[in-house]
Amino acid sequence: DIQMTQSPASLSASLGETVTIECRASEDIYNGLAWYQQKPGKSPQLLIYNANSLHTGVPSRFSGSGSGTQYSLKINSLQSEDVASYFCQQYYDYPWTFGGGTKLELK
Amino acid sequence: QIQLVQSGPELKKPGESLKISCKASGYTFTDYAMQWVKQAPGKGLQYMGWINTQTGKPTYADDFKERFVFSLETSASTAYLQINNLKNEDTATYFCARGRVLIDYWGQGVMVTVSS
Numbered sequence: 074d075i076q077m078t079q080s081p082a083s084l085s086a087s088l089g090e091t092v093t094i095e096c097r098a099s100e101d102i103y104n105g106l107a108w109y110q111q112k113p114g115k116s117p118q119l120l121i122y123n124a125n126s127l128h129t130g131v132p133s134r135f136s137g138s139g140s141g142t143q144y145s146l147k148i149n150s151l152q153s154e155d156v157a158s159y160f161c162q163q164y165y166d167y168p169w170t171f172g173g174g175t176k177l178e179l180k
Numbered sequence: 181q182i183q184l185v186q187s188g189p190e191l192k193k194p195g196e197s198l199k200i201s202c203k204a205s206g207y208t209f210t211d212y213a214m215q216w217v218k219q220a221p222g223k224g225l226q227y228m229g230w231i232n233t234q235t236g237k238p239t240y241a242d243d244f245k246e247r248f249v250f251s252l253e254t255s256a257s258t259a260y261l262q263i264n265n266l267k268n269e270d271t272a273t274y275f276c277a278r279g280r281v282l283i284d285y286w287g288q289g290v291m292v293t294v295s296s
Contacts, residue, residue, distance in 0.1 A: 074242075107282050109225075109283075116287060117225070117275075117286055118286070119285075122284075160224065162282075164281060164282045164283075167239070168229070168242070169215075172224070174224045
């Protein structure tokens with residue numbers, strides 16, 4: 074199975090700041106990567122697919138990049154509604170696997 | 181709009197069974213596979229597997245090949261997850277999620293508590 078290592082596990086940032094979350098795959102996943110946002114008590118919501126494509130309705134302050142085994146999610150100009158946990162997921166190969174998650178809080 | 185509406189919370193004893201439902205609307209049910217994901221309390225997401233909504237064939241991730249059964253009622257656009265011989269470690273929220281190449285929409289989740 075492909076292992077997804079996500080960092081950091083938690084992150085504290087101020088409003089308006091830019092934050093970056095990293096995800097490393099144990100092998101090349103050829104951009105088969107999605108990022109999800111999960112707010113407390115809610116189901117995950119798709120933000121980014123194919124490593125860098127923005128899902129419908131997602132604010133443009135979210136962006137994804139990377140290739141091979143290294144990927145990142147960037148949030149520009151952090152808003153209060155961005156407080157959530159974020160997960161990466163590879164769908165290049167079965168079984169699909171998730172990163173451990175990053176909990177983003179306001180400083 | 182696309183919706184996946186799951187059944188309500190469950191409280192069960194070890195050794196019992198349960199069946200969770202996931203009713204889809206807003207799209208053609210058989211155009212997308214149904215995925216299942218587990219989230220233990222305070223933990224991350226664990227992929228359980230998927231069911232082909234055209235053929236009914238399930239595929240299970242290694243940790244879910246015993247005691248877990250995916251099924252369909254296609255006429256009702258509904259997918260089911262059955263868990264047999266429940267164990268304490270099955271305590272979690274279970275999500276159904278629409279996905280062909282990737283997961284794009286999720287159900288609201290069903291919280292399952294297993295306790296004697």
